[in-house]
């Protein structure tokens with residue numbers, strides 16, 4: 001029995017002690033729990049990692065592939081759904097300071113991005129089905145509006161990026177965020193106003209055949225995912241003293 005099944009069955013058994021719960025409703029409950037905990041499926045790669053099995057989907061199976069299928073495309077509807085996820089991210093004072101440039105293969109936006117990617121990103125990013133370039137409002141716009149808090153504007157772009165990334169996973173897609181491109185050159189080429197600071201990109205697609213990638217890319221695609229332990233970043237009582245519940 002997989003871990004997920006064990007958790008689902010345990011949850012169902014706990015539930016079964018309640019009055020009015022029939023065997024039929026129990027089976028339905030177990031199936032519903034299993035469906036929530038196992039979807040979406042993990043086609044390849046390193047997630048989940050040790051410790052990550054306690055997470056809910058879509059976080060549990062998220063990781064950043066470097067080998068995308070260059071023939072896979074997304075419909076306008078799917079891209080709109082990804083942007084909708086970013087749209088509903090929380091933000092400081094609901095200021096929603098994030099902005100995205102959508103780069104689909106064969107468009108000017110994509111051509112410009114391709115020209116200005118760092119060497120390490122220049123091979124794998126263009127193979128993604130779509131790339132979102134993320135910027136955030138750091139100064140008042142042409143009408144003198146916005147940018148009440150540029151510090152949180154950076155935080156909020158990250159939050160919107162996380163929403164989009166997790167929505168991608170929930171749709172059976174993968175996302176790989178990146179910072180490695182010439183932000184100033186892309187901003188100049190695409191007319192990004194100076195009150196917006198371009199910071200990152202999010203490449204979204206489905207994993208491709210690793211044999212199309214260089215050895216270096218395959219290494220990155222397959223490398224072990226590591227994290228510092230919770231005790232290394234969650235403190236209580238005094239800075240640096242691990243919160244006692246940390247595993």
Ligand SMILES: Cc1cc2nc3c(=O)[nH]c(=O)nc-3n(C[C@H](O)[C@H](O)[C@H](O)COP(=O)(O)O)c2cc1C
Pocket residue numbers: 062063064065121176177178179180181200225
């Ligand atoms: C702000 C930011 C910038 C990043 N820049 C790059 C990049 O330029 N190139 C790259 O290959 N990956 C980049 N990454 C991906 C990280 O290397 C990756 O998320 C990290 O190694 C953890 O791996 P995981 O996402 O598979 O858990 C970036 C991620 C973030 C959030």
